[in-house]
Amino acid sequence: MIPVIPALLGVLLAFLPAPQAQARDRAVVGGRPVDAAEHPWVVALASRDRFGDTRSGQFCGGALVGVRTVITAAHCLSQEVLGVAHAEVDDLHVISGRNDLGEDTGREVKVGKKWINPGYDTGTNAGDIAVLTLDEAMPGGSTITMAGSGDRGYTPGSAAEVYGWGDISGNGDYAPQLRAAEVDMLEDSACARAYPNRSEGAFDKDSMVCAGVAEGGRDACQGDSGGPLVAHGKVVGLVSWGAGCGEEGRPGVYTRVSAVASLVREHSG
Ligand code: 4AZ
Numbered sequence: 001m002i003p004v005i006p007a008l009l010g011v012l013l014a015f016l017p018a019p020q021a022q023a024r025d026r027a028v029v030g031g032r033p034v035d036a037a038e039h040p041w042v043v044a045l046a047s048r049d050r051f052g053d054t055r056s057g058q059f060c061g062g063a064l065v066g067v068r069t070v071i072t073a074a075h076c077l078s079q080e081v082l083g084v085a086h087a088e089v090d091d092l093h094v095i096s097g098r099n100d101l102g103e104d105t106g107r108e109v110k111v112g113k114k115w116i117n118p119g120y121d122t123g124t125n126a127g128d129i130a131v132l133t134l135d136e137a138m139p140g141g142s143t144i145t146m147a148g149s150g151d152r153g154y155t156p157g158s159a160a161e162v163y164g165w166g167d168i169s170g171n172g173d174y175a176p177q178l179r180a181a182e183v184d185m186l187e188d189s190a191c192a193r194a195y196p197n198r199s200e201g202a203f204d205k206d207s208m209v210c211a212g213v214a215e216g217g218r219d220a221c222q223g224d225s226g227g228p229l230v231a232h233g234k235v236v237g238l239v240s241w242g243a244g245c246g247e248e249g250r251p252g253v254y255t256r257v258s259a260v261a262s263l264v265r266e267h268s269g
Contacts, residue, residue, distance in 0.1 A: 061227020072226030153231030166223025212251030
């Protein structure tokens, strides 16, 4: 047995990465399938060139906030996600109302203009918003309203739903069907406490909103990014970041839609 000075051991342990709990059995972990046709404002971002045909090329989510306007996460259009610069992806599509990504149901429309927030900070993840303008209009009545800063959906304790075709386990099991998980809108302090150091991304209450469940098990996950968090009938957040999926004490962090709504209006159409 090598004698180790306890204080030194403590210092050494502090520099080890925190143990990552494995999320199991939990697009969205801990969710349920929902009818995409009844939620036409939940859209998939897709590129078959980049991601292949099997899941319609889906790689992120988005929200239809105007018949030709989709909001999503800026990081969805990063070179890290796409493998190439977004300008080189010329088959970017938005898909609405497709229940199974293996089918060709619903509406699929090509993206024309892209606006990626130049203020997006890849270090802290602040300002994670992009606006896509579609070549053709989606049907009227298929949009969702962006929440304003005073909306009651932002009240901590409000029930919310997060939607996506992403990972359902945290282990890379991608959902063929649209799913939704019920989460709670949380106090800013819950995310400030969960993510105290900037190595993981820094929680900023002005540009981000925190949602999850205290016991874990219900959350957004990889592939859900850019997709909507909905409370009281309005989109309050977009899936942005978090540590793992559905882990206790590790809530999801979302782009605060009310904080970017005027930027979105400025850059749509
Ligand atoms: C991701 O990798 C990701 N649990 C998105 C959301 C969350 C974690 C990871 C939140 O796109």
